[in-house]
Amino acid sequence: MVFFSRVINWLDERFPIKAFYKKQFSEYYVPKNLNAMYVFGVLAMLLLFNQLITGIWLAMSYTPTAANAFASIQYIMRDVPYGWLIRYMHTTGASALFIVLYIHLLRGLMYGSYQRPRELVWLLGMTLYFIIMIEAFMGYLLPWGQMSYWGAQVITSLFGSIPVIGKGLEQWVRGDYLVSGVTLGRFYALHIIAFPILMVFLVYLHLSTLRHVGSNNPQGVDIKKHVNKKGVPLDSIPFSPYFITKDILAIAVFLFLFCVVIFFFPDGFGFILEKSNFEPANPLITPEHIEAAWYFSPFYAMLRAITFSLFGLDAKFLGMVVMMSSVLIVFFVPWLDKSPVRSIRYKGYLSKCFLGLFVVSFLVLAVMGSLPVSKATTWISQFATLGYFSYFLLMPWYSRFETTKPVPERVSL
Amino acid sequence: MNRAIFIALLSCFFSLSAVAAVSDQGIMTPDFNDRASLQRGLKIYSNYCSGCHQLSYMRYKEISIDLGIPNALFEENLLPKYARIGDQITAAMTPADAKRWFGAKAPDLTLEAKRRSPNWIYHYLQSFYQDKSRPLGVNNLLLKNVAMPNVLEHLQGQRLLQCKQGETAFKAGHGCRTVAGEIKGRISEQDFKQIAYDTANFLAYTADPSRFERESLGLKVLLFVALFSVFAYLLKKEFWRDVR
Ligand code: HEM
Numbered sequence: 187m188v189f190f191s192r193v194i195n196w197l198d199e200r201f202p203i204k205a206f207y208k209k210q211f212s213e214y215y216v217p218k219n220l221n222a223m224y225v226f227g228v229l230a231m232l233l234l235f236n237q238l239i240t241g242i243w244l245a246m247s248y249t250p251t252a253a254n255a256f257a258s259i260q261y262i263m264r265d266v267p268y269g270w271l272i273r274y275m276h277t278t279g280a281s282a283l284f285i286v287l288y289i290h291l292l293r294g295l296m297y298g299s300y301q302r303p304r305e306l307v308w309l310l311g312m313t314l315y316f317i318i319m320i321e322a323f324m325g326y327l328l329p330w331g332q333m334s335y336w337g338a339q340v341i342t343s344l345f346g347s348i349p350v351i352g353k354g355l356e357q358w359v360r361g362d363y364l365v366s367g368v369t370l371g372r373f374y375a376l377h378i379i380a381f382p383i384l385m386v387f388l389v390y391l392h393l394s395t396l397r398h399v400g401s402n403n404p405q406g407v408d409i410k411k412h413v414n415k416k417g418v419p420l421d422s423i424p425f426s427p428y429f430i431t432k433d434i435l436a437i438a439v440f441l442f443l444f445c446v447v448i449f450f451f452p453d454g455f456g457f458i459l460e461k462s463n464f465e466p467a468n469p470l471i472t473p474e475h476i477e478a479a480w481y482f483s484p485f486y487a488m489l490r491a492i493t494f495s496l497f498g499l500d501a502k503f504l505g506m507v508v509m510m511s512s513v514l515i516v517f518f519v520p521w522l523d524k525s526p527v528r529s530i531r532y533k534g535y536l537s538k539c540f541l542g543l544f545v546v547s548f549l550v551l552a553v554m555g556s557l558p559v560s561k562a563t564t565w566i567s568q569f570a571t572l573g574y575f576s577y578f579l580l581m582p583w584y585s586r587f588e589t590t591k592p593v594p595e596r597v598s599l
Numbered sequence: 600m601n602r603a604i605f606i607a608l609l610s611c612f613f614s615l616s617a618v619a620a621v622s623d624q625g626i627m628t629p630d631f632n633d634r635a636s637l638q639r640g641l642k643i644y645s646n647y648c649s650g651c652h653q654l655s656y657m658r659y660k661e662i663s664i665d666l667g668i669p670n671a672l673f674e675e676n677l678l679p680k681y682a683r684i685g686d687q688i689t690a691a692m693t694p695a696d697a698k699r700w701f702g703a704k705a706p707d708l709t710l711e712a713k714r715r716s717p718n719w720i721y722h723y724l725q726s727f728y729q730d731k732s733r734p735l736g737v738n739n740l741l742l743k744n745v746a747m748p749n750v751l752e753h754l755q756g757q758r759l760l761q762c763k764q765g766e767t768a769f770k771a772g773h774g775c776r777t778v779a780g781e782i783k784g785r786i787s788e789q790d791f792k793q794i795a796y797d798t799a800n801f802l803a804y805t806a807d808p809s810r811f812e813r814e815s816l817g818l819k820v821l822l823f824v825a826l827f828s829v830f831a832y833l834l835k836k837e838f839w840r841d842v843r
Contacts, residue, residue, distance in 0.1 A: 218842055260656040260709070263809065270809035271816075423842055431835040438828035445824055449817025453713070464714040464806075465706075599843060 207426075210397065215422035216429050217403035219597040223293040224401070225436035226286050232437060233283040234389065238382060240276040248328065250374035252367035255330035256466040274452040280322055281458050282444060284481035287315060295519070295541060298528030299402040305520040307399065310392040312517045317388065319482070319513070321381040324373040326479055327365070331463030336476045338365045338373075344489075347503040364469060406528025407597045421597045475558040484548050485509050487555030488574070491567035508571065515578045522578055525585040527593050534588030540577045547573030620796060627721040627796055629712075629803035631810055637666050640801020643794060644708075645677055647750045651705035654688040657805050665808060703746035712799070712806040721799035724751065725792070728758040728777040740777065743769045755791045756784030 198204045247266050249258040262269035291311075294300055300308035327338045342365060346356035361368040400410065409419040423429065453459045457480045462473055478486035492505035525533055530541060547570040554567040621627045630636065641662060644654070659682065663673040674684055682688075690705070698704050712720060723741045727749035730738035737752075739745040740760075749755075757780030760768060768775045784791060804810075 257656070264656060264658075264661065270813065427838050428842065431831070431838045435828070435831040435835045438824060438831040442821065442824045442828060445817065445820050449813050449820065452813075459713075461714055461716075464710040 211426035211430070212424055214397065214425040215419055216401050216425055217407070217409050217419075217597055218421055218423045218428075219403050219405060219599055220401065220429070220432075221404050222436070223289070223296070223404070225433055226290040226293065228433045229286045229436065229440050230283060230290055231389065232440075233279050233286060234385065236275060236279045237283065238386075240272045240279065241378060241382070243272045244276055245378050250328070250371055252330065252370055252467070255328060255370060259329045270452075271448070274448045277458050278444065278448050278452065278454070280325065281454060281481065282447075283318070284322070287318070288481075291315070291516075292545070295544075296530045297402055297404055298406050298523065298525070298530070298533075300520040301402075301406075301523060301528050302520070303399045304396070304402060307392060307396045308520055309517060310388060310395060314385065314388045314392055316513060317381060317384055321377060321385065322479065322481070324377040324381070327370060327373045328377065329463060330370065330467045331460075332465045332467055332471075332473055333460045333462045333477065335365060335467030335469065336473055337478060338369065340476055342369070344502065344506045347500055347506060349499070349503065352503075366469075402528065403597060404529060405531060405594065405597050407593060407595070409597060412596060477556060480552070480556065483553075483555030484551035484574075485512060485555070487551040487563075487567045488512050488571050490555070490559060491564060491571045493564055512571075512574060515575070519578065519581070522581040523585050524582050525588075525590065527590045529593075532591040532593050533585070534590055536584035536588040540580065540584060543573050544577035547571070547577070620800075621721075621792070625722070627718050627799055629717045629800050631800075631804060633800065634667055636797045636800050637804055638668065639794075640797040640799075640804075641666060641677065643798045644801060648708070648798075649679075649688070649690060651690055651747075652708045653690040654709045654805050655707050656709040657688050657808070658684075659686060659688060660684045661808060662805075665804070665811060705747065708802055708805070710806050712803040717799045717803040720802055721795050724795040724798060725755070726777060727752070727755075728760045729780060730760070738768070740768060740775060751791075751794065752784075754784050754786050754794065756780065757782040 194203070244262065247258065247262045247269065249255055259273070262273055264270075266272075294308065294311070323338075323341065327334045342356060342359050345359055346352045348355060357363060359369075360366070361372055403409070407421070409421045412420045414420055447454060447458075460477065460479075462477075477483075486509075489505040489509040492501050492508055494504075495501050496504060525537065527533055530538060550570040551567060551574065554563045554570065557563050620630050620633070644652075659673065659678055660670075662668070663670055663677075663684065668677070670684060678684060715723075719741065723739065726740040727737050727745075728740065729736060733744065735746075735748045737745070737749045738760075739747075739749075758777040759780045761776055761778045762768065763774035766774045779788075786794075
């Protein structure tokens with residue numbers, strides 16, 4: 187014990203770890219009414235860490251060439267000791283990260299966490315989400331299965347639909363006329379080096395901006411209005427040990443579910459590992475229906491929902507514009523929401539209805555995107571796309587004119 | 600609470616592995632604990648399929664270990680003359696030959712059970728029927744204009760297509776099935792079903808050999824995480840007692 191504290195002191199004289207611990211843990215104050223929705227940020231961090239670590243181990247045995255990529259995955263699964271565990275942790279981790287992020291985002295929308303003064307937290311979070319989407323898309327090509335190949339082919343071909351510069355851009359992205367070993371090589375480099383660095387950096391920015399302004403809470407009450415003599419908010423608790431013990435519990439429960447999937451349902455019933463990806467990529471045979479990974483399914487549905495040309499613009503191009511807008515519009519929520527209150531608990535009926543409409547539309551789109559195209563799925567997707575966008579585009583109107591409930595002065599548990 | 604859920608989950612896993620191998624609706628479930636079945640499947644593969652289909656992601660050695668066949672016995676009886684025990688299982692016929700002879704490549708079967716399903720393979724092997732219009736004289740209800748000969752025909756006997764009036768095979772929701780033809784097989788229908796089952800079961804194993812290790816390790820990990828959760832819960836409760 188004495189030795190331990192001497193080491194700490196030695197370190198502290200050279201690098202202020204004690205001050206850091208105080209500032210970020212024992213004397214960092216969070217609202218005491220944070221509920222279960224507030225554990226998903228930490229879970230996202232855990233999963234990102236999981237992706238980084240398992241990714242490094244996968245990279246040790248993976249071969250990024252068109253001829254050997256597929257076989258090298260099987261080599262990892264069969265010949266590398268515990269290779270199957272590492273790969274399943276990586277594939278299941280990717281899906282889990284998206285589930286966790288969708289809940290994290292929904293929490294932000296529900297409690298108005300994007301409102302002043304947390305706009306920057308929101309923008310950095312959305313940038314992170316966008317980058318994670320690209321990261322996942324590139325990673326999906328690496329196993330070089332049929333669906334990997336054709337998914338990449340379809341999505342990169344979207345660049346080709348841009349008027350004038352499209353064809354050139356498409357080739358520039360692929361590095362070839364079609365998705366090929368060249369594309370695989372560059373996706374690999376970006377997937378394992380460039381984007382991970384970007385993500386870690388953005389997580390750092392996301393968290394430091396959040397810690398500068400402090401967490402919101404389910405009631406959207408500003409806890410900094412009532413502070414004690416030392417300037418500590420009355421309705422707060424120190425992050426350590428209170429919130430940390432809650433996070434540890436959340437991590438334990440999450441890990442249990444995570445392990446159930448990894449050890450007993452690693453294919454995730456075809457959602458985590460698709461059946462057609464158990465067949466090596468074949469550039470000569472187009473699969474009958476090309477599916478997106480489940481976490482892109484809502485966006486894929488919006489892409490396919492646009493079946494008509496407008497103003498001389500190609501339907502495919504319009505579909506891409508709609509798909510891109512559906513992600514970009516989320517960035518603007520802090521300025522679309524004109525409500526005087528933060529939390530959905532005190533907003534009016536309209537806000538509640540529109541948030542409900544948004545969630546339902548998103549889920550419906552997710553289902554539609556995973557089904558083969560038919561007249562019915564196209565119709566339903568078009569309606570759901572309208573539902574999705576109306577939540578955002580009508581927000582300036584309904585959030586301003588509805589009657590809200592009074593927000594309490596202090597938080598309640 | 601935690602405990603109840605855990606026990607429920609546990610019993611769920613055990614009952615999964617205990618359900619009947621082929622249900623009344625004819626859906627087969629692989630049973631990796633049935634080593635005899637896996638060994639029979641390996642024998643069928645070696646005798647009837649290995650000439651055309653590879654299991655190129657699988658090694659002989661891994662099979663001998665997983666199926667509990669002693670190395671020496673394996674080398675003597677199951678290992679082809681040209682192969683060594685550490686080799687991957689490649690076929691005598693190259694894919695290019697297959698393309699020339701049958702007009703289609705004989706696909707690698709290592710992952711077939713994941714790409715289709717064990718159940719699909721089980722029924723595929725039973726769905727061949729006589730069709731004079733095809734070069735090999737057979738067709739298959741599950742794979743239209745199949746390029747594979749019915750290599751098990753002498754066991755199963757000839758099968759004929761029987762459709763409801765006005766129906767043809769390969770239409771969605773067709774009312775077709777196969778029935779026994781004149782030339783009988785060498786074994787009974789029940790025994791042939793068992794052969795199809797063993798083959799499908801064996802291919803389910805080659806597609807997912809880590810399952811043995813995975814599920815036994817999984818139970819231990821879950822037990823640990825469950826215990827950890829209990830302690831995490833108690834810790835949190837202890838600390839949060841004074842928060843109100
Ligand atoms: C890998 C990606 C991400 C990580 C690791 C991450 C991490 C975190 C963590 C640890 C917190 C504090 C704990 C909590 O409130 O849950 C947090 C808060 C927050 N995050 Fe993220 N986040 C990520 C992505 C996002 C995304 C995509 C958004 C949506 C735009 C977002 C928006 C927010 C907001 C608004 C807060 C503050 C919530 C509040 O105070 O009510 N984050 N994030």
